[in-house]
Amino acid sequence: MxxxxxxxxxxxxxxxxxxxxxxxxxxxxxxxxxxxxxxxxxxxxxxxxxxxxxxxxxxxxxxxxxxxxxxxxxxxxxxxxxxxxxxGAVHALADLARFVVREVRSRGALQIVGITGSNGKTTTKNMLALILEAEDETVAPQASFNNDVGAPLTMLRVTERTRYLVSEFGASAPGEIARLAGLVHPDVGVVLMVGMAHAGGFGGIESTFVEKSQLIHAVRPGGVAVLNADDPRVAAMAGIAAERGATVRWFGRGSAAEVRAEDVEVTPEGTRFRAIIDGDVFPVVLRVLGEHHVMNALAAIAAATSLGIGPEACLERLETMELAERWRMQPMGSDRVRIINDAYNASPDSMAAALRTLAQITGPDQRTVAVLGAMSELGEYAGEEHDRVGLLAVRLRIQRIVVIGSAARRLYLSAISEGSWDGEAVFFETADDAYEYLMSELRDGDRVLVKSSNSAGLRHLGDRLGESFS
Missing domain, CATH: 3.40.1390.10 (MurE/MurF, N-terminal domain)
Structure with missing residues (x-):
């Protein structure tokens, strides 16, 4: 401080x-x-x-x-x-953070980036921090410090020498993003996507849109809104940016995006693609596992280049990243049995992306195994969203579906009704029971995804399996 x-x-x-x-x-x-x-x-x-x-x-x-x-x-x-x-201690944290950031901003060249979205916030934050840290002193959240306590604590790490502050804004209830982003009024606001994560707390996806758009409402006049051109709800926030006098910078996979990706190829070693940045073409090899991380990388590049950092520098730094964060598409185990531990967080969108990655990186002589737990904070939508994941797992031809915990039982039942009734899908109440089954079931060549919300605790099962097959 x-x-x-x-x-x-x-x-x-x-x-x-x-x-x-x-x-x-x-x-x-x-x-x-x-x-x-x-x-x-x-x-x-x-x-x-x-x-x-x-x-x-x-x-x-x-x-x-x-x-x-x-x-x-x-x-x-x-x-x-x-x-x-x-x-109130929490209000005091916010008041002190607002004051400290305003003081530093008034004294020097502090630039602030705010990031929100239903998925990908932490990975994008880490990617952007990696780019910015090579330029000058950068403060970014540790882990997922993105709530009423974590966000101000991050802001309070700013010093007189800090050039860049990256803030991650999550929300578990309406008004949280407006409150947190309003502490700093970012120069650059990044919105990744509007999905079903936390929809139970907002009353549906349209209410989630309203909450996520609060970041763009908070962008400083004359700032930049970095928006996902592929997500219609995010794209609709361009009108809010115009009202704020902010410039829109688009990222995505479609031709309308100023920062976009083409020819994406997913491999067990990472993801290859061509990045088109303001008309220039660059070959990219991301070592971070998962096609969905391409969008996170594009968002980080769009934000960094809006701060004046060249695309070559952005890509060179991103290509050095091996892991987005612990328990996020983290490769473990060995070539014999590869474990992908992605059980820190889960939403319908991230669950689908992880399952697709599992299918993409598994060769014809290997077997796909999905170890799945509950997705939290979906409220009244929990049943149907777990049903959708079960259907998707079967349609992706995941060969073993291991479901853990009563909160995820609908996923298991959905997989059975879709056709995984001959032992392909199994259910266990506890992670310990599932571990015993997996230790007897897994074999050479298996590719195993462990995916759930943090509350399900499966990240520790992923660690345990990773150690057993290392």
């Missing part, structure tokens, strides 16, 4: 400053801000956020032991650390 006096922070937060020890109102702090006491280091600021299962105020002694010099609290604590008492 930038250097600020204790009194300035208290003013920004509208809080009460409670001094301890030798501290005064003019004492300057500049450490990292965090809500996890385990991540606190010397000189850092600890935010005591009450949680669903634990109260951050109980961890103030642990934060002090690790070197915290300031605690932002909702109630005064009997501890030898300076505190700022605020009405």
């Amino acid at each position: 930038i250097s600020l006096t204790l009194s300035r922070i208290a003013d920004v937060l509208g809080g009460t400053l409670v001094l301890r020890g030798a501290d005064s109102a003019d004492t300057v702090v500049s450490g990292t801000v965090d809500t996890d006491s385990r991540l606190i280091g010397p000189g850092d600021i600890f935010v005591a956020k009450p949680g669903e299962h634990a109260d951050g105020h109980d961890f103030i002694p642990a934060a002090m032991e690790r070197g915290a010099v300031l605690a932002i609290v909702e109630r005064r604590v009997d501890a030898a650390i300076t505190q700022i008492v605020v009405p």
Whole structure:
């Protein structure tokens, strides 16, 4: 974080400053801000956020032991650390993030990119960060820090020297993207797609469109909206960009896109394609597994080139990326039995993309095995969307469909009714039971996809299988 006096922070937060020890109102702090006491280091600021299962105020002694010099609290604590008492810790995080980003922006050349979409946010964020980090100091979210807590924590890592801030904006309820993007008003807003992820929380895909479009509403006047030309709902956001005085930069697979891909070829080693960037043609070999990552790469290129970075530099850096993120299309195991662990997140769109990739990378003498769990946050659409995945798995001729958990049982029943009734599809209540089955069932040449939402916990099953066949 930038250097600020204790009194300035208290003013920004509208809080009460409670001094301890030798501290005064003019004492300057500049450490990292965090809500996890385990991540606190010397000189850092600890935010005591009450949680669903634990109260951050109980961890103030642990934060002090690790070197915290300031605690932002909702109630005064009997501890030898300076505190700022605020009405709400999460609101305080947002207020401090807004102030810090505005200060840095006013002092220098900070440029901000915001990314949202039903799928692909984290991969696109990582791709763009890889490009930007080679240019200058870049701050980007760790893992999927894209909510009311994670997004401000990322913003608060900005310093006086930061040139680029990449913010990822997720949403589990209406209004979240407007609130988070409104903290920074990005120079570039990237919308990847509007799909069924989290549709249960919004009441359907049209409501999801309204939520995702809030990023374009928040783009600074004169900024850039990077939009998916292949998604009609995203393309419709061009009108919002025009209202904001923002330029539209299109990416996609169709001829209308300024940044597009042609001749895409998926292999077990990665994806080859021709990138056409503002009329120039470049051969590309992405080592990240999955055809769907081509669109993420195009979005990252469109955003980076809108910031003035040349296409050659973008592509050279992207070609060095081997893994989008842990548990996202992560190759494990060995050539004998290849495990693809993609069980950090799942939506109908990402589930379909992963199944298609499995089919594409499996040779004629190899066998496809899909280990599938539930897709969360679909609300009333959960049943029919799990049905669709079961149908797709059969129509892609996935040879073994292993379904885990009662929340995914509809997927299993759908696969059976579509024709996988002779042992091709099996169901297990627990990952342990599925593991025992797979250890006896898998054989040389198998290509195994493990895919589910994070809540299903199958990423650990993927790790376990990867170790067993490494």
